[in-house]
Amino acid sequence: MCVPLRWVLWDVKDTLLKVRASVGEQYCKEAERMGLSVSPVEVDTAFHQVYKRYSSRYPNYGISQGMDGQSWWTGVVRDTFSLCRVHDPVLLNTMAHNLYHNFYNAENWEVFPDSKTALEDCSSLGLKLGVVSNFDSRLEAILRVCGLLPHFSFLITSELAGVAKPNTAIFDQALQQCGVPAASVVYIGDNYVNDYLTPRSMGIHGILLDRKNKHNQRGVPPEHRLSSLEGLPSRLQQYMH
Numbered sequence: 001m002c003v004p005l006r007w008v009l010w011d012v013k014d015t016l017l018k019v020r021a022s023v024g025e026q027y028c029k030e031a032e033r034m035g036l037s038v039s040p041v042e043v044d045t046a047f048h049q050v051y052k053r054y055s056s057r058y059p060n061y062g063i064s065q066g067m068d069g070q071s072w073w074t075g076v077v078r079d080t081f082s083l084c085r086v087h088d089p090v091l092l093n094t095m096a097h098n099l100y101h102n103f104y105n106a107e108n109w110e111v112f113p114d115s116k117t118a119l120e121d122c123s124s125l126g127l128k129l130g131v132v133s134n135f136d137s138r139l140e141a142i143l144r145v146c147g148l149l150p151h152f153s154f155l156i157t158s159e160l161a162g163v164a165k166p167n168t169a170i171f172d173q174a175l176q177q178c179g180v181p182a183a184s185v186v187y188i189g190d191n192y193v194n195d196y197l198t199p200r201s202m203g204i205h206g207i208l209l210d211r212k213n214k215h216n217q218r219g220v221p222p223e224h225r226l227s228s229l230e231g232l233p234s235r236l237q238q239y240m241h
Contacts, residue, residue, distance in 0.1 A: 003183040005205070005239040008122050009174055010152075011189030012133045015209055016115040017146060020108055023047045027080065030095050030102070038084050046083035050076050060164040061136055069136025069159045073100050104138055106145040112211075118229035119151040125236060131155040132174045132187070134164045134194065153177075165194035171202055186239060188232070196220065205239055207232075 010016060019026075024044030031038045054076050058065055061072040074096035081092055102108060122129055129152050133139060136159045143149040154177045158164035161173055171187075178185055182203035189195025190209045200206040208225050226232060 003181055005127065005186060005236060006180045006184040007128050007130060007178045007186070008236065009130045009132050009178075009185060009187045009199075009204075011187075011191070011195050011209075012131055012135060012139065012143070014190045014211075015188060015195075016119075016148060017109050017111045017142075020110045026102070026108065027077070027095075027099065030099050031081070031086070033098075034091055034095060036086060036091070038081070038086070042084055043080060047076070047080045050079045050083065054079075060134070060162075061159050063159060063162050069138065070100055073136070104141050104145070106142075109142060109146055111146050111148065112229070114229040115148065118232050119148065121233040122236065123151065125233065125240065127236065128153050128178070130174060130177060131157075132165070132170055134158040165191075166198040168198060168202055171199055171204065175202075175204075186236065188226075188229075192220070196224070207235065 013019075022040065022044055024040035024042075024047065027043045027047065028038055028040045031043075054062075054072065058067055058072060061067060061069045067075075074093070077096035077099050078092040081095060086092060119129060131139070131143075131152050131154070133156070135157045137157060139157050140149065140155055143152070143155070156170060156174055156177070158170060161170050163169045165171075175182060175185065183205070186205040186207060187195060187199040188207045188209055190211065192208060196206040196208040206224060208220050209229065210225055210227055213227060223235070223238075226235065
């Protein structure tokens with residue numbers, strides 16, 4: 001028996017919106033405000049090195065080790081600039097504080113042109129919407145300033161959930177919020193493992209959003225893949241009958 005679709009759950013970063021400028025550019029802008037001169041390329045390289053180390057050593061914002069999103073990110077910023085030969089602790093702490101709060105601002109985020117229409121189309125089909133995202137606790141404020149928050153009935157971030165994709169427990173929390181069987185839910189995101197394989201392993205329908213045509217996995221049939229959100233409504237209607 002076919003179970004009708006009731007909910008559409010969403011990833012956020014690189015699905016509905018993206019960071020407007022590179023990390024190197026954003027961090028260098030802050031450094032310049034402090035009277036420092038650093039290279040965006042050098043900062044970008046240092047950031048990716050530090051981000052990888054923190055993600056490995058303190059996964060999901062270090063929640064299980066007593067950290068939170070703000071302490072995790074300020075540590076990343078401080079260590080990034082330290083690798084770029086900035087060692088003044090007052091400067092490091094000030095820049096880390098400022099950068100963490102800068103990302104609350106709408107000007108640092110770019111909503112994809114098809115995002116708002118896709119969310120409106122889902123609601124027009126009678127579907128409820130929620131978010132399941134590997135993100136810190138700033139997400140609600142970011143979605144609000146970007147004009148997307150009213151579309152969603154609930155948000156689950158990995159920081160507040162205490163668990164991150166691809167752990168299925170974060171989707172268990174989402175299904176409890178939805179109050180419907182997994183087969184009545186579809187999940188949309190841009191990461192093959194986190195946003196496609198993991199929800200599908202639980203019986204949730206998965207749609208892989210591949211805006212840059214970077215995914216070439218043979219295990220994703222064409223009907224489970226989109227290159228933009230413009231084709232989403234017709235794709236969802238297939239699950240509604």
